Amino acid sequence: MTTKLLTVTGLGKSFGGVRAVDGIDFELARGELLALIGPNGAGKSTTFNMVNGQLRADSGSIRLEGTELIGMRPREIWRLGVGRTFQIAETFSSLTAVENVQMALLSADARLWSMWTRAARHRRAEAVELLDQVGMAAQADRPCSVLAYGDVKRVELAIAMANSPKLLLMDEPTAGMAPKERNELMALTKRLVVERNMAVLFTEHSMDVVFAYADRMIVLARGRLIAEGRPAEIRDDPKVQEVYFGSGKTFEKKRAGAQRAADLGEALQ
Numbered sequence: 704m705t706t707k708l709l710t711v712t713g714l715g716k717s718f719g720g721v722r723a724v725d726g727i728d729f730e731l732a733r734g735e736l737l738a739l740i741g742p743n744g745a746g747k748s749t750t751f752n753m754v755n756g757q758l759r760a761d762s763g764s765i766r767l768e769g770t771e772l773i774g775m776r777p778r779e780i781w782r783l784g785v786g787r788t789f790q791i792a793e794t795f796s797s798l799t800a801v802e803n804v805q806m807a808l809l810s811a812d813a814r815l816w817s818m819w820t821r822a823a824r825h826r827r828a829e830a831v832e833l834l835d836q837v838g839m840a841a842q843a844d845r846p847c848s849v850l851a852y853g854d855v856k857r858v859e860l861a862i863a864m865a866n867s868p869k870l871l872l873m874d875e876p877t878a879g880m881a882p883k884e885r886n887e888l889m890a891l892t893k894r895l896v897v898e899r900n901m902a903v904l905f906t907e908h909s910m911d912v913v914f915a916y917a918d919r920m921i922v923l924a925r926g927r928l929i930a931e932g933r934p935a936e937i938r939d940d941p942k943v944q945e946v947y948f949g950s951g952k953t954f955e956k957k958r959a960g961a962q963r964a965a966d967l968g969e970a971l972q
């Protein structure tokens with residue numbers, strides 16, 4: 704049996720009396736896009752923050768290719784190859800796209816900021832190459848402040864790639880994007896996952912995105928993992944429908960995409 708990239712077992716975290724994550728198990732293989740969904744307060748962010756070390760788990764295990772991550776600092780986990788993108792794109796708006804990626808390359812090298820000027824020239828070609836992978840090479844020298852939001856998100860993906868992550872955690876990658884931009888970003892993410900043989904764990908409120916791009920999904924409700932499987936299986940799972948809509952309602956397959964996304968977004972709030 705091949706070792707999975709990420710193996711989570713019995714993971715738990717409480718805040719006071721609230722059992723935010725209640726003993727969940729899941730695995731993630733290279734080449735896979737795994738969606739983590741669930742209503743508000745289900746424990747998605749808490750799970751993410753435990754995987755990247757920002758929160759310490761109370762119980763369980765998080766192994767990256769066999770190495771236990773619990774107890775490591777976020778920086779150590781990042782060095783082992785766990786990257787993260789945020790809900791709101793995090794770039795330096797006064798820097799150009801290529802400078803942002805160069806900054807990330809420097810950071811991956813643990814170079815000091817004071818070496819920036821010299822190193823900037825040094826890593827430019829590599830940074831442009833990363834921008835090229837996300838279709839942004841032509842805009843390398845434009846400040847991030849003037850780029851369209853979807854383009855900033857692409858730059859953010861190039862930044863995340865600078866550390867050559869094995870696993871990328873994406874917190875609502877398509878938040879605030881129009882449907883066309885969403886699809887482009889997720890298609891790009893899927894391509895990077897395959898080409899770089901990495902894995903992505905992402906949270907997402909848009910069910911259109913999840914059903915179109917996730918290879919598998921896990922569903923949390925009140926800290927518990929209530930379902931796991933391929934999107935088509937999850938769509939038809941009565942437990943999942945119950946959590947989102949109450950009994951008697953289902954995920955409808957044929958309604959106009961935008962309306963459905965809006966409804967589901969509301970249901971998930």
Ligand SMILES: Nc1ncnc2c1ncn2[C@@H]1O[C@H](COP(=O)(O)OP(=O)(O)OP(=O)(O)O)[C@@H](O)[C@H]1O
Pocket residue numbers: 718721722723724741742743744745746747748749750
């Ligand atoms: N730092 C904290 N202190 C106290 N309670 C917390 C803390 N962080 C999360 N919680 C609680 O833990 C539970 C899970 O929260 P979490 O943010 O992980 O859910 P979520 O699925 O990410 O929700 P959302 O979709 O709203 O982001 C909630 O009941 C929340 O109130």
